[in-house]
Amino acid sequence: MRSLKFRQLIAKEWRELLASRAYWLLLLMIGPLVGQAFITAVKLYAEASGSGAGAAALPQALTPLDGVLVPTFGAYDLAATFFLPFVAIRLISAEKQSGALKLMLQLPGSIGAKLAAKGLVLLAGWVVSCVPAFVALALWKSYGGHLHSPETLNLLLGHLLRAMLSIGIAVAAAALAESAASAAIVTLGFTVGTWALDFIAAGRGGLLQQLANYTPTAALRSFEQGLLRLNTIVVILVIVFSTFALAAVWLNTGRTLRHRLLSTLALAAILVVLMFGAVSLRTSWDLTENRRNSFPAADEAALRQIREPLHITVILAPEDPRLTDFEQNVLTKLRRNLSHLEVKYTAGSQTGLFEGSEDHYGEIWYEMRGQKIMDRSTIEQVVLEQIYKLGGINPPAASEEAEFPGYPLAVQPVWAATVFYGVWPVMTILTWWLIRRKVPQPS
Numbered sequence: 001m002r003s004l005k006f007r008q009l010i011a012k013e014w015r016e017l018l019a020s021r022a023y024w025l026l027l028l029m030i031g032p033l034v035g036q037a038f039i040t041a042v043k044l045y046a047e048a049s050g051s052g053a054g055a056a057a058l059p060q061a062l063t064p065l066d067g068v069l070v071p072t073f074g075a076y077d078l079a080a081t082f083f084l085p086f087v088a089i090r091l092i093s094a095e096k097q098s099g100a101l102k103l104m105l106q107l108p109g110s111i112g113a114k115l116a117a118k119g120l121v122l123l124a125g126w127v128v129s130c131v132p133a134f135v136a137l138a139l140w141k142s143y144g145g146h147l148h149s150p151e152t153l154n155l156l157l158g159h160l161l162r163a164m165l166s167i168g169i170a171v172a173a174a175a176l177a178e179s180a181a182s183a184a185i186v187t188l189g190f191t192v193g194t195w196a197l198d199f200i201a202a203g204r205g206g207l208l209q210q211l212a213n214y215t216p217t218a219a220l221r222s223f224e225q226g227l228l229r230l231n232t233i234v235v236i237l238v239i240v241f242s243t244f245a246l247a248a249v250w251l252n253t254g255r256t257l258r259h260r261l262l263s264t265l266a267l268a269a270i271l272v273v274l275m276f277g278a279v280s281l282r283t284s285w286d287l288t289e290n291r292r293n294s295f296p297a298a299d300e301a302a303l304r305q306i307r308e309p310l311h312i313t314v315i316l317a318p319e320d321p322r323l324t325d326f327e328q329n330v331l332t333k334l335r336r337n338l339s340h341l342e343v344k345y346t347a348g349s350q351t352g353l354f355e356g357s358e359d360h361y362g363e364i365w366y367e368m369r370g371q372k373i374m375d376r377s378t379i380e381q382v383v384l385e386q387i388y389k390l391g392g393i394n395p396p397a398a399s400e401e402a403e404f405p406g407y408p409l410a411v412q413p414v415w416a417a418t419v420f421y422g423v424w425p426v427m428t429i430l431t432w433w434l435i436r437r438k439v440p441q442p443s
Contacts, residue, residue: 009117013091017125022090024432026083027129028425033075034132035420041071042140042413049408062406063290064140065151070224072136073159077220079129080163085170085187088122092174092247093183111248119167119244126163130156132424139416146407150287151226158223161236165216168243175247191216214275226288227332234278242271284336290404295333298396299384306368306391309340313365317347322362326378333380334387366390 017023045067095104104114141147170187177183194215201212212218214235222229249255249263286293294300312331316323323345334341347361364383366373368390375386388395 006113006117009114010121013117013121014124016091016094017087017121018435020087020090022083022087023125024428026079026087027432028428029083030075030079030129031132031420031424031428033078034072034136035416035424037075038068038072038136038139038420039413039416041068042143042411042416046410046412049410062408063288064146064407065148065155065224065226065288068140068145069137069147069152069155073133073155076130076133076159077162080126080159080166081191081216084122084126084163084166085173086184087125088118088167088170089174089180089183089187091118091122092171092251093177093180096174096251097179111252112244115171115244115248115251118171122167123160123164126160126167130159132420135419135424136416139413139419143409143411143414145409145411148289151289154226154228154287155223157228158220161223161233162216162220164240165219165236168240172243172246175250214279225293225332226286227293228285228287230283231278231281234281235275238271238274238278242267282335282339286336293332293336295337295380295384298398300337302388302393302396303334303337303384305393306338306387307340308368308391309342310334310338310387310390311342311344311365311367313344313346313363313367315346315360315363315365318345320347322378326364329380330378330383 045062045064048062048067137147137152169190170183173186173190174180174183177186194217198212198215198217214232219232219236222232245267246264249260249267252260255263284293295303314323314326316326331343362376363374364376364378366375366386368387371390373386373390375382377383385395
């Protein structure tokens with residue numbers, strides 16, 4: 001009986017979603033957005049592959065993940081940031097403003113089940129909006145393009161979690177705010193706040209950097225790099241469930257304001273505890289075909305022998321290219337192999353042009369077992385040598401690993417413009433018109 005009632009809730013919320021103009025606008029716009037990103041990416045990929053000028057100059061650097069998939073799916077990051085929240089807000093705010101929420105609360109079933117039905121329907125609606133992305137993947141394969149399944153599925157998972165986060169924030173904002181406009185402002189404020197946190201925390205380390213690692217932009221970036229982090233998944237899921245729990249607290253108008261405030265504080269305390277626990281999870285998987293996030297297998301085996309904490313002090317400014325290289329080519333890989341790694345950034349300026357301690361700028365200090373070593377190199381093998389010295393480990397013998405071949409492909413995006421700029425909008429409008437005849441429209 002309960003499953004039947006829940007299916008009825010799902011059916012009711014699905015009808016509400018199909019009656020939403022915001023959702024149809026999302027579907028209408030997502031096709032051209034994906035199309036523009038895909039067509040541009042394929043053309044640039046063809047140029048880098050030597051289109052019209054012979055072979056590619058550096059084929060090892062040509063991967064479909066970076067060249068085609070990430071730019072194409074970037075349209076969904078944009079949609080999840082600016083379009084999807086309005087669809088979610090509409091499902092909550094419309095019921096609050098029309099008075100239907102009071103009637104819904106009187107129906108059998110918990111408020112949690114009703115919100116779960118809304119969340120599942122919104123997620124299903126997002127999956128439907130991903131059809132243009134799957135069309136883009138099919139077109140890329142038809143051109144002879146290569147796809148590595150693990151990194152492709154990892155990217156899809158990242159965007160799915162990104163959408164869930166947007167839905168959760170929007171639902172919580174709609175429950176707290178009095179109107180849809182106020183909820184939209186709260187959601188936009190949260191988004192801008194995460195951008196500011198991501199910008200301010202760049203290269204600063206400490207608690208601020210740890211928090212910035214779980215902003216929507218930073219979390220999605222790890223999936224775009226082909227890295228699957230357990231802590232990122234857990235943190236996002238914890239935030240999503242917390243936002244729905246917060247919405248359940250504030251939509252339950254039968255409770256007093258004092259009760260809802262106390263419940264919110266308790267929920268916030270639980271969220272903090274769970275997030276700190278999730279941050280300590282170090283398990284991660286490099287799903288890229290070229291193993292860009294991993295050291296050679298012999299070096300990883302050697303690093304796993306180190307049990308002592310390693311402290312690294314970096315005297316490089318956030319905008320220094322050497323810090324970017326050090327982060328991407330060394331620190332990202334070290335965090336996957338050393339369970340006790342602490343990185344401290346001590347540069348006094350943003351660019352490094354006017355450092356007070358010029359004699360020390362550019363130094364990188366490594367400390368373990370009370371011993372310190374300083375080096376200025378950000379090259380992977382040089383850094384590993386310093387760590388092996390501190391750890392008292394013999395460097396592994398150099399092993400010859402198969403070189404990543406790269407996948408150059410000089411093709412043009414045939415039929416893509418017709419599909420994304422013509423077929424998709426026409427099909428969306430036609431489907432909306434057919435459904436509109438069957439689904440009653442809200443007044």
